[in-house]
Amino acid sequence: MINATQTLWAGSLFSRPMRFARIGFALAVISVSGCGPSSDTEQAVTFTASNAATSAEWPLSGGDENQSYYSPLTNINRDNVTQLGYAWHHDLPAEHGYETTPLMVDGVLYGSGPTGTAFAIDAVTGESLWRFEPPVDLGFIRKVCCGVVNRGVAIQDDNLYVAALDGYLYALDIHSGEVQWRADTFIDRARGYTITGAPYMAGDKVVIGNAGAEFDARGYITAYDAQTGEQRWRFFTVPANADGPHEHPELELAARTWDPNSLWEVGLGGTVWDAMVYDAKLNLLYVGTGNAAPYPRKLRSPDGGDNLYLVSILAINPDSGRLVWHYQTTPGDNWDYTATQKMILADLVIDGVARQVIMQAPKNGFFYVLDRRTGDFISAKPFAAVNWASHVDPQTGRPVETDQAEYFAEPKLIFPGPQGAHNWQPMSYNPETGLVYIPVKEAGAIWTMPDEPFIYQKGGLNSHSQYLFTTPGEWGLDSPLAKTLPPIEELAEGQPDTTIRGFLRAWHPVTQTLAWEQETSGPWAGTMNAFWNGGGVLSTAGGLVFQGRGTGDLVALDASTGEELHRVYVGLSMMAAPMTYAVDGQQYIAILTGTGGGNGNDYAPGMAAYDYGNAGRLVSFKLGGGKVPLRAKIARDEGALTAPPVARLDAAEAINRGEVLYRRNCAKCHSNIDGRGSGIPDLRLMSTDTHATFNQIVLEGTRAERGMGSFADLLTVDEVDDLHAYLIEEAWRHYERTTKTGEWHQPNAQ
Numbered sequence: 061m062i063n064a065t066q067t068l069w070a071g072s073l074f075s076r077p078m079r080f081a082r083i084g085f086a087l088a089v090i091s092v093s094g095c096g097p098s099s100d101t102e103q104a105v106t107f108t109a110s111n112a113a114t115s116a117e118w119p120l121s122g123g124d125e126n127q128s129y130y131s132p133l134t135n136i137n138r139d140n141v142t143q144l145g146y147a148w149h150h151d152l153p154a155e156h157g158y159e160t161t162p163l164m165v166d167g168v169l170y171g172s173g174p175t176g177t178a179f180a181i182d183a184v185t186g187e188s189l190w191r192f193e194p195p196v197d198l199g200f201i202r203k204v205c206c207g208v209v210n211r212g213v214a215i216q217d218d219n220l221y222v223a224a225l226d227g228y229l230y231a232l233d234i235h236s237g238e239v240q241w242r243a244d245t246f247i248d249r250a251r252g253y254t255i256t257g258a259p260y261m262a263g264d265k266v267v268i269g270n271a272g273a274e275f276d277a278r279g280y281i282t283a284y285d286a287q288t289g290e291q292r293w294r295f296f297t298v299p300a301n302a303d304g305p306h307e308h309p310e311l312e313l314a315a316r317t318w319d320p321n322s323l324w325e326v327g328l329g330g331t332v333w334d335a336m337v338y339d340a341k342l343n344l345l346y347v348g349t350g351n352a353a354p355y356p357r358k359l360r361s362p363d364g365g366d367n368l369y370l371v372s373i374l375a376i377n378p379d380s381g382r383l384v385w386h387y388q389t390t391p392g393d394n395w396d397y398t399a400t401q402k403m404i405l406a407d408l409v410i411d412g413v414a415r416q417v418i419m420q421a422p423k424n425g426f427f428y429v430l431d432r433r434t435g436d437f438i439s440a441k442p443f444a445a446v447n448w449a450s451h452v453d454p455q456t457g458r459p460v461e462t463d464q465a466e467y468f469a470e471p472k473l474i475f476p477g478p479q480g481a482h483n484w485q486p487m488s489y490n491p492e493t494g495l496v497y498i499p500v501k502e503a504g505a506i507w508t509m510p511d512e513p514f515i516y517q518k519g520g521l522n523s524h525s526q527y528l529f530t531t532p533g534e535w536g537l538d539s540p541l542a543k544t545l546p547p548i549e550e551l552a553e554g555q556p557d558t559t560i561r562g563f564l565r566a567w568h569p570v571t572q573t574l575a576w577e578q579e580t581s582g583p584w585a586g587t588m589n590a591f592w593n594g595g596g597v598l599s600t601a602g603g604l605v606f607q608g609r610g611t612g613d614l615v616a617l618d619a620s621t622g623e624e625l626h627r628v629y630v631g632l633s634m635m636a637a638p639m640t641y642a643v644d645g646q647q648y649i650a651i652l653t654g655t656g657g658g659n660g661n662d663y664a665p666g667m668a669a670y671d672y673g674n675a676g677r678l679v680s681f682k683l684g685g686g687k688v689p690l691r692a693k694i695a696r697d698e699g700a701l702t703a704p705p706v707a708r709l710d711a712a713e714a715i716n717r718g719e720v721l722y723r724r725n726c727a728k729c730h731s732n733i734d735g736r737g738s739g740i741p742d743l744r745l746m747s748t749d750t751h752a753t754f755n756q757i758v759l760e761g762t763r764a765e766r767g768m769g770s771f772a773d774l775l776t777v778d779e780v781d782d783l784h785a786y787l788i789e790e791a792w793r794h795y796e797r798t799t800k801t802g803e804w805h806q807p808n809a810q
C-alpha cells in the first residue's frame with residue numbers, strides 16, 4: 061500500500077491551512093486543557109516502509125474479520141515472554157484517554173484519539189508519518205456521557221476512515237492523511253448526538269453510528285459509499301412515532317412494541333456507539349444497539365412492550381440496509397443495559413453440531429451465543445453477578461425478570477449496575493484455548509426514582525432515574541441521596557455481594573462456564589476505582605493474554621491457566637486493548653495509553669496517571685527490549701487548602717435546587733472528587749475570577765474553546781444562580797471536611 065520509499069508529511073494538518081481553506085473547512089484548534097494539536101512541526105521526511113512481504117498485519121480493530129482480538133503470532137510466547145520489554149514509544153497530545161486499538165497495515169500503525177484525531181506511525185521506528193486533527197466544534201463535549209474518547213479507525217484500499225466527536229465522518233488518504241471526503245452524519249445538530257465510536261467496513265460501504273442515548277437522541281446508523289462518501293442508507297433503531305410514516309419497514313414492526321403514548325420527543329435512545337462486525341461470507345453486518353432513554357420504562361413506554369430495537373443485536377444486509385434478523389438482549393430496558401459491547405464471530409461445535417455463532421457479553425451480565433446466520437438463540441449464562449433476571453429461557457431466548465428488577469415504586473439494589481458487567485473494553489476469543497477473555501465489572505447499583513417530575517430537555521440529559529453505587533463517600537453511600545433511602549444492609553439482604561470488584565475472566569462459550577479468573581481490583585476493591593485495571597484484552601497463539609492496567613502495568617497471563625507470567629511497567633494508565641504485529645520476523649506488542657472514558661476523570665493514588673499524568677502515548681514492546689522510559693513525576697504540593705474566595709450563602713432552597721441542576725447538567729464531567737483529573741476543573745475550587753464570571757462562562761460560553769460550551773439552551777439566569785449557590789456551599793463543605801481530616805489531593809486546574 062505504501063511504496064518502498066515515499067515522501068510524506070509529518071506533523072499536524074493544522075499547519076496546512078491552505079488545504080482546509082480550499083475545501084472550505086473552518087479551522088478550530090483543539091485546545092481543551094492538555095489536548096492541543098501536535099507539537100510536531102511540519103517537515104518533509106523520507107521513510108522506508110517496512111518489508112510488507114514478511115509482515116503480519118492487524119488490519120481491523122479486532123485484528124481479524126471475526127473481531128477476535130486474537131493473533132496467530134507465536135514468536136512471543138509463554139516460554140519467553142519474561143524477556144518482553146520496551147521497543148519504542150510515540151507521544152500523543154490528548155489527555156482524555158485512548159480507547160483505540162491501532163491497526164497495522166504495510167508496516168504502519170494507524171489509530172485515533174479523542175475528538176477524532178488520527179495518526180500514522182512507522183511500526184518499527186515509532187516515527188510519525190502524518191497526523192490528522194479534524195476541526196471539531198467543542199460545544200459537543202457537553203453532550204458526552206463517558207469521556208471525550210474515540211474507539212478507532214477503519215481502512216479499505218487507500219482510505220482510512222475516522223469519525224469526529226461533532227458528527228463528521230472523514231475519509232483520509234492513507235499515505236498522507238489528506239481529506240478525501242467528509243460527511244455530516246447527524247440528523248439534528250441541536251440534539252444530543254456525538255460520535256465516540258469507530259467506523260466499520262461492510263463490503264464497499266463504511267458504516268457509522270453515534271452516541272448520545274441519555275442526551276436526547278434517536279439511534280441510527282448510516283452507510284456511505286466508501287469511495288465517494290455518498291449516503292447509501294440509514295437504519296433507525298427506534299421509531300419516531302407510533303403511527304408513521306416510518307422511514308423503513310422494520311420500524312412498523314418495532315412501533316408495535318411501544319406504547320403509542322411513549323415519550324417519542326425524547327428520541328428514546330438505542331444509539332449505536334460502538335460495536336459492529338461484518339461477516340463477508342454471509343454478507344451480514346451485525347450491529348449492537350444502545351440503552352433506552354429515559355431509563356425508567358414505565359415513564360418511557362407506560363403500557364410496557366419490548367421497545368424494539370433497543371439493546372439488541374441486529375443483522376443487516378449492507379447492500380440493501382434491510383434487517384435480516386434481530387435479537388433483543390434486554391426487552392423493556394430499565395437499567396442502561398446497552399448491547400453495544402464488541403461482538404466476536406466464531407465457529408464452535410455445540411452439542412456435536414458445528415455452529416457459526418456470534419458472541420456478546422453485554423452490560424446486562426449474560427454471555428450470549430447466537431447462530432449468526434439466523435439469529436437463533438443457542439445459549440446465555442451469567443458471567444457476573446446478576447439479579448435483574450433469574451435466567452434466559454432456553455426455549456424463547458427471553459430473560460426471566462425477577463421482582464428485584466423493578467425500581468419504579470421503591471428503591472432496589474440491582475446487579476449489574478449501569479456501568480455493566482462488561483463494557484466497551486474489547487474481549488478476546490482464542491481458538492487455541494477455546495476461551496473468551498472478558499474484563500468484568502462486579503457491581504450493583506441502587507436505583508430509585510427522583511422526586512422531580514421528568515422534564516424533556518432538548519440536547520440535555522434525559523435519563524431521569526437516579527442510581528447510587530455501593531461505595532462509601534459523599535458520592536456513594538454517604539451522599540445526601542443515600543440518606544433518603546433505606547440502609548444498604550436492608551437493600552442488600554439476599555442479594556449478591558456489594559463489594560465492587562474487577563476481574564479478568566476466561567469464559568468457555570460452549571459450556572458457558574468459567575475456566576479461570578484473576579481479580580484485577582488492585583488496591584481499590586470496594587470502590588469504583590476497582591475498574592481502573594479492567595482494560596481491553598489481546599490473546600495470542602503464543603498461549604498468552606495481555607491487558608493494560610490503570611496501575612501502569614502491561615500484564616501477560618498464561619491463556620490456559622490465568623497465571624501471571626510477566627509484567628512491564630509502562631508508567632502510564634491504560635484501558636485500550638493491546639494489539640500485536642510482526643515485521644521481518646520480529647513480533648511486537650503495542651498499546652495506546654491514557655485512561656478516562658466511563659471510568660471517570662479523577663485519578664487515585666496508585667494509578668500511573670496520578671503520578672505521571674495522562675497524556676497519550678503509543679508504546680511498542682519486543683523480546684529483549686529494556687525498561688520503558690518514564691515521564692517526569694508530577695510535582696505534588698499537598699499543602700493546606702485555602703478557604704473559598706466567596707462568602708457562604710444563607711440560601712438553603714437555592715442550594716437544593718442547584719444540586720439537582722448540578723447532577724443533571726454538570727456532574728458527568730465535573731465529578732468534584734478529590735484527585736487529579738484530566739484537566740476538568742473541580743468546581744469546589746473555583747478561583748475568584750471564575751466565581752466573578754460564572755454566569756458568563758455557563759450562559760455565554762466564554763470558555764467554549766476549553767470545551768465548556770454554553771448552556772443557554774438548557775439553563776435560565778435564575779437556575780445558573782442556583783447552581784452557583786450550590787457550588788459555593790459545596791466549596792465550603794469541602795473546605796471544612798478537608799480542614800478537619802487534613803486529607804486532600806492536588807486539585808485540578810481552574
Ligand code: CA
Nearest residue numbers: 273274351396
Ligand atoms: Ca448509557
